[in-house]
Amino acid sequence: MPYVPVPKDLNTVKTKVAFNLTKRQLICFFLAAAVGVPAYFLTRGLLGTTGAVLVLLACALPFFLLALYEKNGQPLEKILKHYINTKYRRPKVRPYVTNNLYSAMEKQIILEQEVDRIAGNKKENRPAKRQTADRQAKAADRRRG
Template sequence: MAFVSVPKDLNKVKTKVALNLTKRQLISFSIAAVIGFPVYWFTRGTIGNDLAVFLMIGCVLPFFFVAIFEKDGIVFEKYMGHIIRQKFIYPKVRLYKTQNFYAYLNHAEESEVKTREKQAGRKTRATAFKKSKNVKK
């Protein structure tokens, strides 16, 4: 009996389009072919066959790398976007600023104490004034 192994983690399963390649890989390989073959055909007469092949490989290799590269489930374009943002767009030194909650509480407590003292001071003065009026009668 034939059996098929089914992976437990389905996040890594990619949809294959043709020749067991994903759509992204097919696009990258076709761009590499569109660039690589003309480079070879037009340069082999002037620089020789061997050097034309090496030049073609040099032109095609980055597209192969982009098609195959995947790190932690992230494709090359997104990965380079993260690196560019980190190195060039965002500042290199990030300041660590906190809001001191205890200083806020202390300030709130001091202001509350001051308002209570003012209120208590007003009441005592008012009651003292009333008492002084009552005493004079």
């Protein structure tokens, strides 16, 4: 009876489209040929056959790398994106910062105390106004009744 190994993680299995290549590899190889072959024919007269082949390889090599290189399940463009982000776009020193709830509560208490202190002066004036307003309301009731 034939034995066929079945991988435990099916996410690593890639579907092959043609010539035992994935769709990504076929597209990259086509782009390499689309860039490399014209470069060969355009430079063959100037550089000779050997120089033109070197130009063809230099033009097609990035596409081959994009098609074939993979590390930790990530293609080359994702690896390059992460590398550029960590080296150039994000700051080198990233301090550890937390949301300290205790210090936020302390600041809130200090602010409330300051508001109470400021409003404390106004509270002294308010009861007097309220008393006069209450006296005026009682006086109006006496006149009516």
